[in-house]
Amino acid sequence: MAKIYFYYASMNAGKSTTLLQADFNYRERGMQTMLFTAAIDDRFHRGHIASRIGLEASAHAFDPTTDLRAAVAHELANRPLHCVLVDEAQFLTRTQVLQLASVCDQLDIPVLAYGLRTDFRGELFEGSAALLGLADSLVELKAICECGRKATMNLRVDAAGQSVTQGAQTEIGGNDRYVALCRRHFMERTQ
Numbered sequence: 001m002a003k004i005y006f007y008y009a010s011m012n013a014g015k016s017t018t019l020l021q022a023d024f025n026y027r028e029r030g031m032q033t034m035l036f037t038a039a040i041d042d043r044f045h046r047g048h049i050a051s052r053i054g055l056e057a058s059a060h061a062f063d064p065t066t067d068l069r070a071a072v073a074h075e076l077a078n079r080p081l082h083c084v085l086v087d088e089a090q091f092l093t094r095t096q097v098l099q100l101a102s103v104c105d106q107l108d109i110p111v112l113a114y115g116l117r118t119d120f121r122g123e124l125f126e127g128s129a130a131l132l133g134l135a136d137s138l139v140e141l142k143a144i145c146e147c148g149r150k151a152t153m154n155l156r157v158d159a160a161g162q163s164v165t166q167g168a169q170t171e172i173g174g175n176d177r178y179v180a181l182c183r184r185h186f187m188e189r190t191q
């Protein structure tokens with residue numbers, strides 16, 4: 001029976017790297033995969049998964065209007081699929097997470113989703129909340145805070161490196177805009 005796995009972490013924890021390793025592992029065994037990433041996250045370019053360690057792969061870009069169940073079914077008409085992998089899963093809507101549940105339960109294809117648990121205020125993203133509630137398996141990936149503790153939080157910073165505590169939930173950026181910190185150091189810099 002297929003399962004949904006949610007690999008969650010702060011930024012810079014190796015989520016994209018781990019996804020690309022899992023994808024490689026399926027493919028080196030002769031199995032076929034389908035990759036998705038958020039269209040809005042165009043740091044590399046649209047529809048591309050890139051890890052800081054240098055691995056990269058093309059992916060199907062999803063936005064809130066994408067029907068993931070239909071996209072997978074359409075692909076299945078042309079080739080077998082052994083795994084669906086989703087990066088930037090925090091940007092999924094709850095409806096899309098339910099579509100992934102259907103991919104898993106009705107189409108019997110394992111789903112591996114990778115994303116942030118919380119935003120720069122420590123609040124759950126919609127996709128992450130749905131995955132935390134619905135996934136069969138929750139796996140925490142770990143980044144290291146500057147103090148050596150596990151970094152579970154994402155501090156947003158401005159161009160001068162100053163903490164940002166208000167603003168839109170979605171703000172695309174990398175190590176220039178976010179710093180992964182432990183809760184203690186996140187609190188010290190935001191309160």
Ligand SMILES: Nc1ncnc2c1ncn2[C@@H]1O[C@H](COP(=O)(O)OP(=O)(O)O)[C@@H](O)[C@H]1O
Pocket residue numbers: 009010011012013014015016017018050051052053143
């Ligand atoms: N040249 C490198 N060699 C080894 N590890 C690296 C290198 N560059 C970045 N990293 C590590 O890769 C991790 C970030 O990987 P990435 O998959 O981009 O993270 P995420 O998707 O969670 O933001 C960090 O732990 C960082 O220290």
Ligand SMILES: Cc1cn([C@H]2C[C@H](O)[C@@H](COP(=O)(O)O)O2)c(=O)[nH]c1=O
Pocket residue numbers: 010011012015016041043088116118119120121154169170171172173174178
């Ligand atoms: C914390 C936080 C992050 N984001 C954005 C910033 C990046 O574009 C992605 C996460 O990238 P990762 O390195 O692949 O984890 O999410 C955001 O929009 N809002 C936030 O609060």
Ligand SMILES: [Zn+2]
Pocket residue numbers: 145146147148149181182183184185
């Ligand atoms: Zn710390």
